[in-house]
Amino acid sequence: MPQEPFGAEQDAALQAAAEAAGLTISPAEARPLWRALGGAVPADAAALRDALLALRRRGWRVRLAELARRATGLPARGEDLDAAAAALSRLDSGETELLRALREAVLARLSGHAGLETALAAALEDLPRPPNGEPTLEAIAHCASLVAEAFALPATDAAAFTRRATEEERRQRAARRAAAKAARETQVEEEGRLKDWESSLVRAEALPALLQASRAEVEGWLREGRLPVARHVPLRKGGRRIRVPEFDPAALRQVVPTLRAPRPAARAPTAAPVAEETRRSSNATIARIAGLDRYAAHFATARALDRRIIACLGPTNSGKTYYGLTRLAEAESGVALGPLRLLAHEYRDALEARGVPTSLSTGEERIDSPGSRHTAATVEMCPFNTPFDVAVVDEAQMLADPERGPAWTAAIMGVPARTVIVLGAPDAAPMLRRLAALCGDPLEEIRLERMGPLTAAPTPVPLDEIGRGDAVIAFSRREVFALRAALLRKGRSVAVVYGALGPSVRRAEARRFREGEAEVLVATDAIGMGLNIGPLRRVVFSALSKWDGQSDRPLTVQEIKQIGGRAGRFGGAHAEGVVAVLAGGGNPKDIARGLAAGPVPPVDLRPPVAPDADIVAAVAAEIGTQSLFGALRRIERSVLRRDDPNYRLGDLSTQIAIAAAVDGVRELSLLDRWTYAMCPVDARDEGVQRLTDWAVAHALGSAIPPPRAGRLPPPDRAGQEALQLAERVHRRLVAWRWMAMRFPLIYRDIEGALAESRRLNGWIEAVLSAQPSERNRAGEALAQPVFKGRKRR
Incomplete structure (x- = not known):
């Protein structure tokens, strides 16, 4: 039944009821309170008071956020604001009561940490930071004393803990400032050296x-x-x-x-x-020392073998992976290399299911299977010195990627296997022919066709028609949750997959969809690489363009085929796959043209290459520097001519950015700094700065604790802020575990890191599988339906 419009008569009735209940309602509260009451004045005074209290709590929440920003050393999170607002029961609560409630909420959360140091690290991470600056030492001291209070330390111990925390922060800051100054000076010196040479x-x-x-x-x-x-x-x-x-x-x-x-x-x-x-040191000397123009010769073990390369190429759902893993399982020894840790796990599971003991090797994880002669690994972990009978290198079209492509070049050229089976899209064929020729290895090409028809839907698909067995593809996390919220409101159950999720959560969400617990899958283009999501009735693109970090561009033919090709499953419930676009997302004819197009080879067929630790060390020694930044800049300028006929230099921008930041940590060797530069970090989460802070602590000999998220709200009450925090900490843990594999004496608490990773994965999985409350559903929805038409950014 529609609500009665709010006017003078309704306002008067509401004010009269409030006066009778001994309540005061401000003019600004009258209309929203009327809406909250459903357009009727309750006869019960307690119901009116409860509605007014709920309305004021929303206002207090906003006020609490402002107070938290202004307070000194108060590490408040969004969940603390919610808890503080919910704890207030007086309708006339003022600033003093609000701050007291917020402080109590923060204390309760901090007390849930495993120990003082863990709680302090989390609290310092949550402290508000001034623009382009650090919290004051006074704020650090307040924060430390709050942690001491949360753990009920006696006054003397609390003062000592606060003093130690402040002194340690002062020491770390001095070291960070010295490192930053040295890094700036080194960068100026090395750029000057390069300019001298150029002049x-x-x-x-x-x-x-x-x-x-x-x-x-x-x-x-x-x-x-x-x-x-x-x-x-x-x-x-x-x-x-x-x-x-x-x-x-x-x-x-x-x-x-x-x-x-x-x-x-x-x-x-x-x-x-x-x-x-x-x-x-002349350019020619540097180039000769690096030897990237003779890259194939770097891999002595592979060159000593009588290798042959089999390129098994075909579209999605053509049986490439089955072919490769079958050949691998039949071999006496072998290695499977893929682009993601998640895929390495899937290769291992598939081989173990066939009775083949298989070890696992990724950047942040090792699992040794006793007696195994097979390994599943990420491509960056390719073993170059242990000969195998068979190697499988998956997703060969990644050769064209400017940043990760060099890892595929190295794996295909350098994996020491007598038979190298390369799997990928047909687009990769020309570059694979060039790689085989540079290695002097014979190449056999096997072409596979799709095992089931794939068609383009002739008309756009309205959101109302998205149903069981459909996957909707978005191109940002924000859009994934907008679509999820919209589908939940329409009564659909939804699983989600996007890049920020850890492998175990992605697999759990895929399982929910595969086993029918979730009717619809909403995913980013992360599903384009091999994740076992089961049979899809239809792949529906939310839009036919995506933001690539620089511009909003149309989807490529390869993207349409790779992602859309996940629709349909040979011999499954949906033998015929359908690829469509959401209403308002683009022209269906573009999908039809993309599916019908032939292979589109990369513009530049030269395989990308990148230096390794030995090359970096040799170049640094030749130019007489201990600067990692200087060595990488000289490699960038000198090692491969832009017109080199065989190879091109991969994108070193991330490594150079990290090198510029850590170069001032002179206590770490050049190769230790190179290890830091290779660590996978999220630049959007201040990853380079965090890595630099870790390097400074490393140089001081301090143990670096794993990142932790602290107490999290119940999954069915979790909002976007808590979910993003958990994802952020999980990504930091990936970087921490990667470093722990290289520096176990500094990154010591591997068990704690694994436990926190498992906890976060379980919590995130529970959040995504929970049916959110109406309050949180509204919070997940965006102000504008970004899945209609072009994405707003």
Whole structure:
């Protein structure tokens, strides 16, 4: 029954009821209170008071957030604000009561930690931070005293704990400031060194005088390619762009003896400059030392084997993985390499199900299976020194990825197996042919076709028609939860999969959908890589464009095929797969064109490569530096020419950013800093700064405790803030566990990290499988339905 409109008459009735109950309602509260009461004045004064209290609690929650920001050293979370507001029962509660309730809520949460140090670490993480700054030492002291109070320490012990915490923070800050200053100075020094080298380069017109040769001789050597080019400089000439070569004098002088016998008169005056230039290290010298233009030769064990490569290529649902794992299971020894820890677990499970004992190796996890001669691993963990009979390298189209592609190049070129089975989309074929040729390995291509029809829906799909067996694909976490909330309101049960979830939670959500506990799956494009989600009736894209970090661009043909191809399952309940777009998300004809298109090879067929620890150390030694930043910048500039015919340098931007931050931690060796630079971090979560803080603590010899989330609300009452916190801490734990595999004496509490990971995974799984309350459903929904039309950002 519709509510009666709120007007003067309703206002008067409400005020009269309030006066009779001894309550005061402000003009601003009257209309929302009327709506909360359902458009009727309750006869019971207690019901009116309860409704007014609930309304004021919402206002107090906003006020509490402001008080928490202004308070000194109060590490309040959203759940603390909720608990404090719920604890207030006086309708006239003022600022003093609000702060007292908030403080009690924080104390209760901190007391739930396992110990003082754990509680303090979590509390310091939650402290409000001023823009571009750190909490004051006074705030640190207040926070520490609050932790001491939460654990009911005696006054003397509490004062000592607070003093120790403040002194430790002062020590850590001094070390961080010193490291940051040293990093800045090192960066300036190394950039200056690079500029000095670049300023020493000369162009072709200077070569005759430099080489003491005639112009004709120089032109002949250039035509024959006998003079090493340091770099090409883009210029405009006559309205067109040209690339002008520049040369390193030191490198040229080193090749003079191979051109012709040097003139006697030239030897004495050139001796000293050659020594000076060599000390600065020419580009050619750096490139020769790194040897990335001879990358295949780096893998001595693989080159010593009589290898053959089998490229098993086909679309999604064509049986590639079955083929690869079958060959692997039949071999006496082998390794399966994939892009995700989750897939490594699935390979291991599949092999163990066939009676093949299999170990696991990922960046942050090892499981040794006694007597096993098979290993399932992430591609970055490829073992390069242990020969196998068979290796399977999955998702070969990842070769085209600028950041992770070098790991696939290394695995395919370097895995020491007599038979290397490479699985991937047909688009990867041209690059695989080039890789095989560079290795000198014979290549056999096997083409598989999809085991079941895949069609494009002719018309867009309204959200109301999304039902059992459908997967809706979004392109951000925010959009996933908008769709989830909308489908829950329509009575659907929903499982979700997105990148921030840990492997065990993704598998649990996939199982819920596969076994029918959830009717609909809402996922990001994370499902495009092999996760066993079971038969899909239909894949429905929320939009046919995605934000790639730089712009909103249309989905590629490969993305449409890779993700849409998850629809249908040969021999299953949905043999025919359907690919569609949500109403308002794009033109269905674009899907039809994408599914019908042939393979689209990468624009650049040269495989990407990246340096390893040995190369970094060799380059640093050659240029006479202990700066990781300097070594990586020189590699970036020097190691591979942009026109190298065989290879291209992968994206080193993340490693260079971390190197610039940790370079000031001089107590850590160059290779220790390189290890930090290789750690997987989330830059959006201040990952580089956190990694730098860990490096500083490492240098001080301090044990680095694993991140912890502290007490979390019950899953059925959890809002987005608590869920995002748990996901954030889980990602930090992934980085911490990765570091613990390399520095176990500093990252010591591996059992604590594993326990916290299990706890967070279980809690997140419970949150996602719970049917949220109406209050939290409303909180999950976005103000605007971002799944209609192009995504708002």
